[in-house]
Amino acid sequence: MNIKKISLILLLTLGAFALSACSGGRTAVTTWPGLTADAERAYLTTGSYIYAVDLKTGKEVWHYPESADGKHVYFATPVLANGQLLIGSEGTNNAFVSLNPETGKESWAEPFLGAKSKWIASPLVLNDKIYAPNTDGFVYILDMDGKPVADPIEVGGALWSAPVAEGNLIYIASLDHHLHILDATTNQISATVDVGGAIPSSPLIAEGGVYVGSFTSNVEFISATGGQSVLAGATNWVWGTPVLDGATLYYADLNGNVYSFDVLAKKQNWSEVTPDGPIVASPLVAGDQIYVASEAGAFFALDQDAKIVWEKEVDADSPKDTIYTTPVATGDLILVAPYKAKFLLTAYDADGKQAWTFVPEK
């Protein structure tokens, strides 16, 4: 082999490298589904589409948009409020849209295009106003027609999770390690609390404040005035929102542990219950069972004493399937949206019997 051939091979390799760069380096889109539901339909975001799925049959009711393009890429979970389905896009124009939940048609005359960056967080609707956090660090305030009604509020850091509200106080979690408390009557930040690590998920409203899980591997209580106390620990990052059932707080970590914590007695009921692999999704409490989905693609029902009632390999035919999306309870069904599985959504009853799976129509 002479030097000319070697140089040619090198150049071809570099050329292939550069071409692969053009196709996938900047716009590769991968994320897990977002899921919400009302009494009749589940609303699922995955990649470029939003699907409405009939809960009785598991069949598609509508999808949006008609065809995929770079403007429509959905990382966020849609929110149902005031007869609208609200969601922002991660696509090229950072559009925030409102859809009619029954038809999938756009509700507003035009989408809101004022954000500087992509949408990962879901919005909060309070007092007929939409509070929409963006990864540009701003919370945009819109009316129910999608028009800005106040200057955006600069919070800082990337905002990945939906705000939660108690009265007129809005709690906004940021990846910049802070929880911000916004007074909705004045649109002013009333308190900012440094928890020491990124907060990827929404806080959980409790009496007089919120519970917050973070990358500090702790769950903290933060009062409405900004008071802060560490309640419980974990062995790794706490990604999902904790859930409260009476006086019991359930949360999970990336080491795959599920914890039960008594918030009155301030002690762990049980911990280090490790069903199967890292846990990103929040636990779900429905009836007297706690449902946990793992990255390994398994779905568990636990009782309140940490005993596994049943477990399901959600898509046994897909070795790479995972579950990062928090399950949703609606009626008698528990909805589970796996990622990289052969179907996009499945429904179980409380006994673990699979009701249906949803695969989009081609």
Added chain:
Amino acid sequence: MNTPKQASTAQPQLPAGSVSGTLKTVLIIALLAYIVLNWNAFIGIFVNVLLWIYALLGHGKDAFGWTIVLFTILIRLATWPLNAQQLKSAQAMQELQNDKEWLDIQKKYAKDREKLAQEQMRIYSERGVSPFASCLPMLIQLPLWFALIQALNRTLAVTPLAMLELARSVYAWPQKFLPSLSVSSIVPLNSQFLWMDLGRPEFTQILGFSVPILVVLVGITSFFQIRLSTPPSPNPNDQSAQMSKSMSFTMPIMMIMMASAYSSGFSLYLLVSNILAIIQAMLQGKADWRNLLPGSSKKPTTPVKK
């Protein structure tokens, strides 16, 4: 310069230098294969080193840019011997083009390509010159580039899945010895550096036009680096001279394509790497600034210090 030796009709025996060169080639290829088979772990090393540097720099404003600069210096130091070998080999290959015996066999076997190739291999062996030696460092660079692009995406973690990948990549043990390396306290990283967001391609508004300044700098420094370290051939029409001339234009174009396709963090790595390569060539006495002058390829220059 070596004097031509008497041509041998027997099969050329590989001298000791060539044997060690072949062994080195085999070892490098084995190392590359090992890296490919353990790709995720290889990226994990990059991710952790980037995070450690970032943590030690105080993870403040601009810290990630300086992290990339320091990381590039570490990579250049680690690959210094290979790059030094590349410079020497390029020089030796170029000098071979001026050699009387080399020129003689080109004329003698102009119509017998097989015999010409045999004679060329014999001369390579006798002089201890390996045509592969100047290519190996480039082969090493490719997986480094791939890994760095993925490591930068994973380290900056601008999407939830990237953040999960980051969480999986982090080594827990260093934090036990040095709490300041605690990743949970520094994530997410601040991707701002000077006027750039290192997680995105860079464009600067100049007179109403979006100009990718960093990409332009990558192209210019790449051109300089190749021209400075490639000795001109006395015969502009020979194969080697044409290849050198072609490479001095195609490589910068390739660099520009890659820099513009990926994030400005990767462009910063390429820019610093090119500058360090020029400095290394200067330190080894292999940089000839006259090569930058127009028409320099037509004039043979005094061979630079070996």
